[in-house]
Amino acid sequence: MRKNLITRSKHFVLHQLAEGIFAAVAEDGGSAISNSGVIDLGEQILVFDTFLTPQAAIDLRQITIDILKRTPRLVINSHYHNDHIWGNQVFALDAQIVSSTRTRALIATAGAEEFRWYSLNSAQRLESLRAQYQNTKDEQQQKQLLLWIGYYEGLVEALPHLKVCLPSITFSNHLEIHGAKHTSELITFEGAHTENDTVLYLSKEGIVYMSDLLFVGCHPYLADGDPLQLLKALRELNRLDATYFIPGHGPVGRVDDLKLLIEYVEHCLDTAQLLVDKGNAYEDKITELKIAERYVHWQQPQFYKANIRFLCERMSSPNGGKQAH
Numbered sequence: 464m465r466k467n468l469i470t471r472s473k474h475f476v477l478h479q480l481a482e483g484i485f486a487a488v489a490e491d492g493g494s495a496i497s498n499s500g501v502i503d504l505g506e507q508i509l510v511f512d513t514f515l516t517p518q519a520a521i522d523l524r525q526i527t528i529d530i531l532k533r534t535p536r537l538v539i540n541s542h543y544h545n546d547h548i549w550g551n552q553v554f555a556l557d558a559q560i561v562s563s564t565r566t567r568a569l570i571a572t573a574g575a576e577e578f579r580w581y582s583l584n585s586a587q588r589l590e591s592l593r594a595q596y597q598n599t600k601d602e603q604q605q606k607q608l609l610l611w612i613g614y615y616e617g618l619v620e621a622l623p624h625l626k627v628c629l630p631s632i633t634f635s636n637h638l639e640i641h642g643a644k645h646t647s648e649l650i651t652f653e654g655a656h657t658e659n660d661t662v663l664y665l666s667k668e669g670i671v672y673m674s675d676l677l678f679v680g681c682h683p684y685l686a687d688g689d690p691l692q693l694l695k696a697l698r699e700l701n702r703l704d705a706t707y708f709i710p711g712h713g714p715v716g717r718v719d720d721l722k723l724l725i726e727y728v729e730h731c732l733d734t735a736q737l738l739v740d741k742g743n744a745y746e747d748k749i750t751e752l753k754i755a756e757r758y759v760h761w762q763q764p765q766f767y768k769a770n771i772r773f774l775c776e777r778m779s780s781p782n783g784g785k786q787a788h
């Protein structure tokens with residue numbers, strides 16, 4: 464199975480993974496920020512996650528209509544984070560939005576909180592990022608800053624008209640959607656990246672849309688979940704006989720990318736445990752910490768120390784994650 468580049472927008476590149484199955488991979492500098500999927504089930508078109516902004520979602524909807532000659536009728540929200548669901552409103556007029564029951568509740572609570580925060584702070588954040596960009600000569604730093612400038616530029620443009628659309632159909636743990644061409648299986652995991660995350664599995668085709676249970680070529684964000692639960696989920700998904708693993712962020716992955724993330728989480732847990740074992744003053748040691756060689760070229764390097772800090776705090780708390788992994 465070979466993936467082909469089909470088309471691109473300024474927000475994403477669309478790859479075909481199999482007949483009627485696509486991955487939309489976010490472009491740096493655009494305002495998609497995270498990846499999406501499009502699946503022609505036969506009778507209807509399904510979209511998995513809707514990007515950070517309506518601007519990027521409009522392009523995905525239009526490209527889907529151009530290629531598949533139909534409007535998407537089903538949208539899946541993998542988890543409540545804004546960069547995966549704030550394009551919902553573009554599809555909501557002609558599609559049903561589906562998520563797990565827990566994810567819907569999180570969109571209505573923590574997600575609404577997120578919306579308030581970004582409404583208040585995005586313009587100021589954008590100004591400060593542009594100033595930082597002007598003041599740095601470091602190429603790596605400029606690349607990271609451009610990504611965040613794209614993020615906040617997209618939000619500043621979108622927020623005056625942005626509506627957080629809640630899913631209209633919910634399920635508990637598992638849902639199968641059958642079509643004449645493909646059958647999608649939605650599987651939820653508790654507390655891995657957030658309190659509740661859904662992956663979409665196409666078992667016959669060997670394709671898994673992982674959302675933020677997988678990051679490829681960039682540091683994951685661990686601080687909203689339980690790293691032990693994440694390891695459990697990744698090991699379970701590693702046992703699926705799949706060829707393509709589409710991450711929430713980064714290019715389309717293979718099983719080796721899943722294994723690399725398992726190693727990364729284990730490495731972060733071991734590093735944090737060593738720091739905590741040496742005593743409580745781990746903050747200074749985190750400041751001095753260098754990113755391990757294997758991950759030094761990954762994007763979002765600032766998440767590395769944030770992840771280690773989160774794990775140290777977790778391990779130091781009275782009922783923190785002392786259990787073996």
Ligand SMILES: [Zn+2]
Pocket residue numbers: 542544656675711
């Ligand atoms: Zn996320």
